[in-house]
Amino acid sequence: MAIQLFDENNIREMPSEERFNFCENILKNDDDESRRWDAVWLVGELAENINENHRIRQKVADLMEWVLRNDSNGVVKHEASFQIAARNLREKIPLLVEISLNDKSVLSKHEAIESLGLMRAFEVEEDIKLALKDPSSDVRETAEFILKRFKRLRNSGEYTPSEIL
Secondary structure, three states: OOOOOOOOOOOOHHOHHHHHHHHHHHHHHHOHHHHHHHHHHHHHHHHHOOOOHHHHHHHHHHHHHHHHOOOOOHHHHHHHHHHHHHHHHHHHHHHHHHHHHHHHHHHHHHHHHHHHHOOOHHHHHHHHHHHHHHHOOOHHHHHHHHHHHHHHOOOOOOOOOOHOO
16 A cells, blocks of 8 residues: 555554454544544555455445544545545445535535545436535535546546555
């Protein structure tokens, strides 16, 4: 992986279940958004390069959903959307659509739309068009960008996360 996150607690050395539980505890109980951001990244790594039916992958996907629905910080939610795209958790595409259209954080909306584009979620193009009417120029610009990207990439093949990490 190209990006290396500082891991001051050696979380990467923990067995998968222990690592998941450690990160989940931080995400659900820690007031420090910088620690929550790190936990999103570190737990997201557990879903990298594993079978889509693997239990830990589903747990990671569900925890990313919990973060998007419950975290109070737009930066942390931004990272959760990215992790969904980076790990190609396609079952969460409807959630990303919901966040892109309804979240109170402009940053969260932006990243949810960008993640849909990254995943080449062509099936929700009509939903992304709705974001062209968002009050935020940043959200509108992101939607416009992704729609243009869809036109370019429509016949370019399936998205593979390894190309971005």
